[in-house]
Amino acid sequence: MIETSFHESMVNQAIQETSTTFPMILMMLCSFFLVWLAKFHWDKRKLYRFAARLPGPPAYPIIGSVLSFIGGPSRVFSNILALWEAYPDFFRVWFSYRLIFSTSKPEHLEILLNNPLSLEKDHFYRFTKPIVGNGLLVAPVDIWRKHRKIINLAFGQKVLGTFVPIYAEQSKILITNLEKKVEETDFDIFPLLSAYTLDSLCESSMGIKVEAQTKSAGLGQWMDEALRITFIRMANIPYHVDFIFNFTKISRILKESLSKFHEFTGKVVKERSQLFQKKQVILQRGEEIYEEGIKRQTFLDLLLQMRGHKFTNEELRDEVDMFTIAGTDTTASTLGFCFIMLGMHQDIQQKIYEEVIETLGEDREVNCEDLPHMHLLERFIKETLRLFPVAPFIVRLTQGEINIGEHVVPPDCTIFLGIYMVHRDGKYWKDPLKFDPDRFLPEEIKKRHPYCYLPFAGGPRNCIGYKYAHMVMKTVLSMTLRKFVITTKFKSIVDMKLKANVVLRPADGYRVTVHLRE
16 A cells, blocks of 8 residues: 555656646747747848838748749749839849849949859759759859869860861751751750750760760750759749658659769760870870870860869769750750741841851851851840840849948848849830840940840859850851741740740740741
8 A cells, every 4th residue: 555655646746747847848948949039030130121121022921922933934934024023123022031132233233243242152052953063153152263263274265166166067967957847837946956055065075975966865855854843943932841842743853854964974974084094094104195186175174184183073073064054955045045036037037147158158167267257146146145044043142241332232141133134124225125136236335334234144253154155156057047047936025935944945945947048
């Protein structure tokens, strides 16, 4: 009896202590949470004060204005444009707990793209890491500074000029493929252009032939899928949580696409590395290396030379992945818009054709010396990039206070730079939706703020491949226009519905028809 009573007493005491302790623990947890929440808001007090002075859409507790960014690429893109129409020049958006400052004023863009406190890529770009790792375009500033100095050497005019014969040779294959499409009404030209840019890039910049135009490589489709899903994830807050995203169907599609993409680039790096190592062994023996044809220093060759003390194996792979994406998908996208604009503006197409014939004649192959003489074609490409910039937006992160004139942007603020908006702003471009290559005559350029036109961004972190892209596009367009007349179903720029898969695309595809020139 005494033992039973003792146990009952102990149990009752334990129950009493538990009933007393649990509320205390709960109270302590609530107190810690409230302290953390207070500190969280206190640390963001500058953001709150800054946001209070700016126009912008309604923001709800916790989610902010996230509902405006849920949906597919077309819906998200149209919603972003609607915000810019409602709040011209600059505005603020609360994307859950993150403050986004959006601007398209050239004066703001110049300051923000050049200030060392806004060179860092924003947190949104972490979703590109599965695709390109720490490649140059999205790398943290410390890695970007180191790699940019080295990679600049591979993008000089002299180096790029040696590759024009490759662009021309690959253009011949594209022309052969287009001949099979003659009179096929309203087809999407993008797959052909993606294969062309892939072949041109891999041979000229990596020294390897992949024959994407004659064999089914699938690389363009894998990259396009990866970019599309990455943009969807960026724009949807629930998908920011890995646990949630990993349970979605698009997560599995992304993993499959990236697996195939990385297998391809890994093979390129492996084969070129083995060739490079073989050459090094031969040179160490004191023997000479005999190579047929013209000896070219490729992008990958340079990285391999610097790998020992500048690049790790992982960094080398990241840069190859980055350049494959940037040099293939973006150039093919711009070329697609160029073909649509040619089809939409028959008078301009005829004038470019006449310039090409005057420069090249009926059948002479393009060389590097020819490209600077195609002035109208150059202006045509620039006007296409004005209306359809590959990257319609640039997103950076402020790492300190930045005075932009009207405001002082606080640290830890996401800045959303509207390239697409400033390119189509009537304050800087007369009749902005009219396609007019003469906007880029020297005398017209002088009249505008230099940061009204930013197809390759601006400041120290601008796109390194702009010369490469122009040379490739001028080569292929000049050669195809000698052979074909381009038409399109699109009637006006206003009617073109667009979407953003990280890069800008027409929602209905790059629909054109090609006709043999008489």
